[in-house]
Amino acid sequence: MPMSEITRKDKERLARKNEIIKAAERIFVQKGFENSTMDDIAKEAEFTKKTIYTYFKSKEELYYELMLVGFKTLNALYDEALIENVALGEIEKIKKIGYSFIEFSRNYPGYFKAISDYKTKDFDFEENENNSLVKDCYFAGEYSFELLRNCIISGIKKGEILDKADPNIVCLILWSTMVGISSLMNKKEKYLNVYFNKGIEEIMETGFEMLLNSLKKT
Numbered sequence: 001m002p003m004s005e006i007t008r009k010d011k012e013r014l015a016r017k018n019e020i021i022k023a024a025e026r027i028f029v030q031k032g033f034e035n036s037t038m039d040d041i042a043k044e045a046e047f048t049k050k051t052i053y054t055y056f057k058s059k060e061e062l063y064y065e066l067m068l069v070g071f072k073t074l075n076a077l078y079d080e081a082l083i084e085n086v087a088l089g090e091i092e093k094i095k096k097i098g099y100s101f102i103e104f105s106r107n108y109p110g111y112f113k114a115i116s117d118y119k120t121k122d123f124d125f126e127e128n129e130n131n132s133l134v135k136d137c138y139f140a141g142e143y144s145f146e147l148l149r150n151c152i153i154s155g156i157k158k159g160e161i162l163d164k165a166d167p168n169i170v171c172l173i174l175w176s177t178m179v180g181i182s183s184l185m186n187k188k189e190k191y192l193n194v195y196f197n198k199g200i201e202e203i204m205e206t207g208f209e210m211l212l213n214s215l216k217k218t
Contacts, residue, residue, distance in 0.1 A: 025110035070111030071140035074104045090155030105182035161215050
């Protein structure tokens with residue numbers, strides 16, 4: 001069989017798989033993961049359920065695939081922001097990471113919801129060869145944590161950040177702050193504008209400043 005024929009079929013299969021993932025994203029956003037079915041996804045993608053199961057063994061596997069695409073998209077935004085601002089200090093780099101996360105939540109609400117709504121399962125941490133997708137998703141999700149952690153460690157070494165700060169605890173707090181601000185923006189932006197005359201950018205900027213100022217070494 002010609003190589004071009006194999007390549008064409010591979011491309012078609014990948015395109016169909018991506019269509020299913022995008023359809024699942026729309027359904028999960030509309031109904032939530034627990035209330036969604038493979039029938040819903042098949043109807044949204046305009047494929048038979050049998051075709052869906054050809055690509056994904058279960059709804060859970062499809063959810064992990066969706067999260068993995070989301071994490072890869074988010075990580076690409078992080079990389080772009082840090083490459084463009086490589087000369088900045090570590091505190092400013094952390095801000096850029098935070099802004100990238102906010103941008104991600106705005107531009108990719110389906111991926112953001114999948115990531116933020118996910119509840120860790122016990123088998124996520126099992127040493128099981130059949131869980132390679134779960135592991136890939138886990139490691140992709142840890143990427144942002146490592147970026148933050150590296151900034152904290154580098155900032156301590158450079159004398160920008162207090163050396164008493166535990167990098168892991170700081171990272172967890174920073175990550176929680178980013179998720180919290182993004183969730184607030186997506187759910188309460190109109191309310192904040194109408195009743196407090198505050199935009200999410202101002203809230204985000206103030207929140208980051210307060211948090212990061214507490215870490216600065218004076």
